[in-house]
Amino acid sequence: MNCSEIQNHLSAFLDGEIDASQAKAIQDHLAQCDACRQALDGLQAVVREVRILEPVPPPDDFLAQFHHRLDSRKAHTTWIKRLFRPLHVKLPLQLVTAMLVGGFIYYVVQTQQPCLITQPEKLDAVSRTAPIETQKSGKGADENLSMPLKDHQADIQEEKEEAARPMRKEALKRLLRENGVDSAAVRKKSPPPDNLELKRKILEERQVRALSPSEDQTGAPAPEAPKKDKSKQALEAKKREPAKRDTVIKLGEPIIYGPQEELPQKPAPAPKRQRRVIQLALVIDAPSHIGNKGDPRRSAPLVQEQERIKPQAEMRDRRTRGLTSTDSRETFEAEDPMMDETQAPPLDMIASQEKTRSLEPEIEDFRSPASETPKKRAIGQAPPQTTPEPEMGPTPAEKTPSRTALDQIIKLVKQVEGDVVDVSYSQADGLPCTITASIPKQGSRVFLKALNNVGQLTPPSKIIDTKEPPRITFRIRLLGNQAGLNCD
Amino acid sequence: MTANPKNLKPSDKSDEALVRMFNAGQKSAFDYLVRRHQDKIFNLCAYYLGDMQEANEISQEIFIKAFRSLDKFQFKAAFSTWLHRIAVNTCKNRLKSLEFRFKKRMRGLNLGPQEQSDPAPLQITDNAGSPLRQLEQKERALEVRRTIDALPDDKKTMIILRDIQELSYDEIAAVTSLKAGTVKSRLARARLMLKDRLKHVL
Numbered sequence: 001m002n003c004s005e006i007q008n009h010l011s012a013f014l015d016g017e018i019d020a021s022q023a024k025a026i027q028d029h030l031a032q033c034d035a036c037r038q039a040l041d042g043l044q045a046v047v048r049e050v051r052i053l054e055p056v057p058p059p060d061d062f063l064a065q066f067h068h069r070l071d072s073r074k075a076h077t078t079w080i081k082r083l084f085r086p087l088h089v090k091l092p093l094q095l096v097t098a099m100l101v102g103g104f105i106y107y108v109v110q111t112q113q114p115c116l117i118t119q120p121e122k123l124d125a126v127s128r129t130a131p132i133e134t135q136k137s138g139k140g141a142d143e144n145l146s147m148p149l150k151d152h153q154a155d156i157q158e159e160k161e162e163a164a165r166p167m168r169k170e171a172l173k174r175l176l177r178e179n180g181v182d183s184a185a186v187r188k189k190s191p192p193p194d195n196l197e198l199k200r201k202i203l204e205e206r207q208v209r210a211l212s213p214s215e216d217q218t219g220a221p222a223p224e225a226p227k228k229d230k231s232k233q234a235l236e237a238k239k240r241e242p243a244k245r246d247t248v249i250k251l252g253e254p255i256i257y258g259p260q261e262e263l264p265q266k267p268a269p270a271p272k273r274q275r276r277v278i279q280l281a282l283v284i285d286a287p288s289h290i291g292n293k294g295d296p297r298r299s300a301p302l303v304q305e306q307e308r309i310k311p312q313a314e315m316r317d318r319r320t321r322g323l324t325s326t327d328s329r330e331t332f333e334a335e336d337p338m339m340d341e342t343q344a345p346p347l348d349m350i351a352s353q354e355k356t357r358s359l360e361p362e363i364e365d366f367r368s369p370a371s372e373t374p375k376k377r378a379i380g381q382a383p384p385q386t387t388p389e390p391e392m393g394p395t396p397a398e399k400t401p402s403r404t405a406l407d408q409i410i411k412l413v414k415q416v417e418g419d420v421v422d423v424s425y426s427q428a429d430g431l432p433c434t435i436t437a438s439i440p441k442q443g444s445r446v447f448l449k450a451l452n453n454v455g456q457l458t459p460p461s462k463i464i465d466t467k468e469p470p471r472i473t474f475r476i477r478l479l480g481n482q483a484g485l486n487c488d
Numbered sequence: 489m490t491a492n493p494k495n496l497k498p499s500d501k502s503d504e505a506l507v508r509m510f511n512a513g514q515k516s517a518f519d520y521l522v523r524r525h526q527d528k529i530f531n532l533c534a535y536y537l538g539d540m541q542e543a544n545e546i547s548q549e550i551f552i553k554a555f556r557s558l559d560k561f562q563f564k565a566a567f568s569t570w571l572h573r574i575a576v577n578t579c580k581n582r583l584k585s586l587e588f589r590f591k592k593r594m595r596g597l598n599l600g601p602q603e604q605s606d607p608a609p610l611q612i613t614d615n616a617g618s619p620l621r622q623l624e625q626k627e628r629a630l631e632v633r634r635t636i637d638a639l640p641d642d643k644k645t646m647i648i649l650r651d652i653q654e655l656s657y658d659e660i661a662a663v664t665s666l667k668a669g670t671v672k673s674r675l676a677r678a679r680l681m682l683k684d685r686l687k688h689v690l
Binding site for chain 1: 534629632633675676683
């Protein structure tokens with residue numbers, strides 16, 4: 001054995017844990033090798049140093065401490081054993097625990113599932129369902145569409161007690177049909193843009209209905225329904241308000257269903273709204289416009305219309321009373337014979353009619369008489385009432401496009417339940433040049449569209465957004481060669 | 489003439505006889521086993537863990553484990569070997585625990601009253617030599633203990649079991665579940681490492 005092997009066995013050699021032959025060989029090697037002998041001496045010194053270390057005695061009360069700990073542990077273990085060891089305790093305990101865990105998992109799964117739907121999808125679900133629910137319950141769209149789904153379902157029972165409105169149901173059904181969606185598609189697969197379009201159309205329908213309340217004559221109890229529980233509905237509207245606003249603000253929906261206070265049935269004060277003034281310029285004698293006076297086709301109906309001027313007293317009486325359903329009906333009755341008197345338009349007029357229709361797709365889609373009225377006038381029919389009121393300015397010596405336009409605008413203002421605030425006349429020639437009117441927000445879109453038929457409107461009519469105050473003031477300045485001068 | 493084992497006092501009976509008594513229902517027999525082995529087990533824990541309080545805690549834990557599992561003792565090895573196996577495993581687990589590591593870092597080595605700053609007055613006897621000599625021996629013993637405490641776990645186990653507990657190679661093999669040859673080589677390496685680290689003392 002060489003030195004390294006000898007040194008590896010020195011530890012066992014020191015302890016006598018080596019067989020005799022190996023011990024003899026190591027002893028012979030150590031007698032000759034000083035290095036290995038020094039290694040053995042060093043190892044012996046280390047072992048001696050360790051073995052002379054004093055033992056560390058335990059504390060005197062070691063056994064007492066042991067008993068104390070043993071007893072405390074025993075009490076603990078017996079309690080656990082008593083709880084788990086007997087079968088009549090263990091099995092029910094395991095069963096109850098398993099049921100609790102299962103119930104908890106079920107609860108977690110059930111509550112987590114709705115959270116997987118993102119916020120916009122939630123609104124879509126609400127907005128998709130709302131028109132369908134409205135259709136089912138037979139309630140007017142203008143009230144139900146603004147309700148959250150939850151509140152709406154809570155009120156279904158109450159709504160069923162009210163009289164059905166077949167006209168509105170028909171309009172909604174037709175609307176859905178024209179959009180190419182059935183009720184299931186509206187609930188499930190209607191993409192958000194279509195949905196917004198749907199909501200916008202329903203909003204338009206509501207505005208048009210505000211223009212023509214005479215339509216509701218078929219449903220006898222319907223007009224009385226909103227008056228029935230006004231205080232109750234106002235309370236409900238207050239309850240619904242915060243959740244509704246939260247949803248709208250959170251999701252940034254571009255078109256919302258009008259809040260309850262903005263509905264014509266229930267006008268409520270809106271103290272925080274600011275006054276909104278929209279200034280418009282209306283070119284009344286633009287050569288390309290349909291209502292151009294230079295067009296020979298327009299002159300004849302205008303002359304005919306002038307012959308149909310109504311008495312000024314009646315007109316004043318109407319303005320003071322406001323536009324009621326009866327008044328509106330009278331207007332239609334007055335218009336219908338005029339339509340009959342008109343001759344069939346030539347082919348180019350039909351073309352222009354189609355052009356006008358394409359310019360007004362939303363009103364066209366509804367096909368309601370109220371929405372068709374301004375269009376028919378724009379095609380070739382003169383407005384039914386063109387009499388300027390004496391208090392608005394000097395008595396007209398002759399009919400000019402500006403005065404005709406003034407009359408048309410005044411009539412439009414009345415139709416949308418607005419008020420003519422001021423009419424300014426040119427000091428130079430006495431012609432009307434600026435008309436200031438206060439229009440309800442609901443009727444402002446229709447009003448702007450109808451203004452397009454009176455003249456060429458600049459800027460374009462898409463300036464009304466959803467954040468407008470309930471009433472908007474329009475300042476319409478008439479422009480053109482035949483308009484008033486030096487109005488400023 | 490040998491005495492009948494049944495007539496012996498419990499303190500005179502062998503470990504195996506006391507275990508049988510315990511398993512037969514005489515729980516007090518375990519107290520004799522505790523008294524007989526507490527010094528060895530406590531000493532092992534004190535050197536293994538390097539702290540008196542920890543040694544007290546863990547040694548009592550070792551005896552509690554033995555008390556609970558004594559019915560599983562199969563008499564294949566000596567009771568002391570079986571007890572040492574429990575002790576080594578418990579001490580190893582304690583060394584690995586995060587709590588022990590944190591405590592050890594905060595306190596350092598604490599091996600009893602002889603380590604205190606105010607030791608008892610030295611007894612001058614003929615065998616003890618001069619006070620300076622006694623002080624040197626104490627300093628050396630403290631250094632050796634620190635060195636052993638700083639050894640890796642497996643080498644510390646070998647040094648403690650062989651040179652402090654003075655177990656035989658076979659007993660060490662039984663305690664550590666190693667082969668005799670492995671015990672030899674590991675013990676040799678542990679001693680060499682200790683010798684290297686104690687060069688300045690020796």
